[in-house]
Amino acid sequence: MTGSTPQELLAIAIDVAREAADTAYRMRAAGVEVAATKSTITDVVTAADRAVERQVLDTLATIRPDDSVLGEEYGEGAPGATGSGVRWIVDPIDGTVNYLYGLAHSAVSLAAEVDGVVVAGVVRNLFTGEEWTATLGGGAWRAGQRLRCSTETDLGQALVATGFGYDAARRSHQARVVAGLISHVRDIRRLGAAALDLCLAAEGRVDAYFEKGLAAWDQAAGGLVASEAGLRVAGLRGLPAGPDLVIAAPEALFGPLHDRLDDLDAAGGP
Numbered sequence: 001m002t003g004s005t006p007q008e009l010l011a012i013a014i015d016v017a018r019e020a021a022d023t024a025y026r027m028r029a030a031g032v033e034v035a036a037t038k039s040t041i042t043d044v045v046t047a048a049d050r051a052v053e054r055q056v057l058d059t060l061a062t063i064r065p066d067d068s069v070l071g072e073e074y075g076e077g078a079p080g081a082t083g084s085g086v087r088w089i090v091d092p093i094d095g096t097v098n099y100l101y102g103l104a105h106s107a108v109s110l111a112a113e114v115d116g117v118v119v120a121g122v123v124r125n126l127f128t129g130e131e132w133t134a135t136l137g138g139g140a141w142r143a144g145q146r147l148r149c150s151t152e153t154d155l156g157q158a159l160v161a162t163g164f165g166y167d168a169a170r171r172s173h174q175a176r177v178v179a180g181l182i183s184h185v186r187d188i189r190r191l192g193a194a195a196l197d198l199c200l201a202a203e204g205r206v207d208a209y210f211e212k213g214l215a216a217w218d219q220a221a222g223g224l225v226a227s228e229a230g231l232r233v234a235g236l237r238g239l240p241a242g243p244d245l246v247i248a249a250p251e252a253l254f255g256p257l258h259d260r261l262d263d264l265d266a267a268g269g270p
């Protein structure tokens with residue numbers, strides 16, 4: 001088995017994510033069908049979600065047999081016999097609804113954790129081939145360029161991305177939060193793939209991002225890309241980013257955005 005430095009894990013993650021993105025792209029070109037629904041009727045899983053995750057699991061089981069894997073479709077796998085301390089976190093297709101509709105904003109996300117800390121991650125847009133990578137302490141990168149987040153300091157000028165869950169009651173609460181925020185920012189973007197939203201924030205293509213209800217696979221790789229690009233990635237009131245809320249914002253915007261979201265009870269509701 002290869003070693004487990006962040007750079008070594010990133011190199012593996014990139015190879016595996018590229019193959020996964022190729023498979024997802026080919027399957028999209030061949031036609032896409034909903035295979036099942038998950039939390040609600042609109043929370044779909046396509047045959048490609050399953051096939052791509054299966055491919056990732058099989059590859060990792062071959063080349064990293066002592067590691068464990070957490071994936072969106074197949075859940076938590078058992079660690080390998082000796083337990084290496086490495087856990088891979090995979091979202092085979094983030095932005096599944098975009099994928100279904102052929103909107104070119106959908107990605108494979110793969111991160112590697114060592115002893116519970118994400119140390120390497122890659123997010124690859126499976127339509128465009130844009131690829132973001134990061135290692136802990138080693139910066140965030142795309143196309144050979146080191147990434148820095150937005151230098152915007154005025155929340156009123158900030159373009160803020162967000163997303164919505166699949167549950168109707170949760171979406172209603174999230175829509176109320178957005179309604180309370182939109183007049184205090186430049187504008188809102190809902191692009192449909194959390195991992196990509198975090199990567200766009202990493203290079204200032206949006207100024208900040210927040211969302212309630214993200215799972216580990218939505219944010220593991222993108223969260224590292226964002227924090228390595230200088231964004232503060234955290235939850236409300238000193239909590240770490242998690243299912244209750246993820247806020248990713250440049251230092252100067254974090255406080256004002258955090259306080260506004262706290263006032264709007266962004267981590268509350270169903």
Ligand code: IPD
Nearest residue numbers: 093094095096163164192193194
């Ligand atoms: C979803 C997307 C979406 C976000 C949802 C996620 P999926 O992931 O990232 O942008 O708003 O919260 O569940 O279902 O496409 O993998």
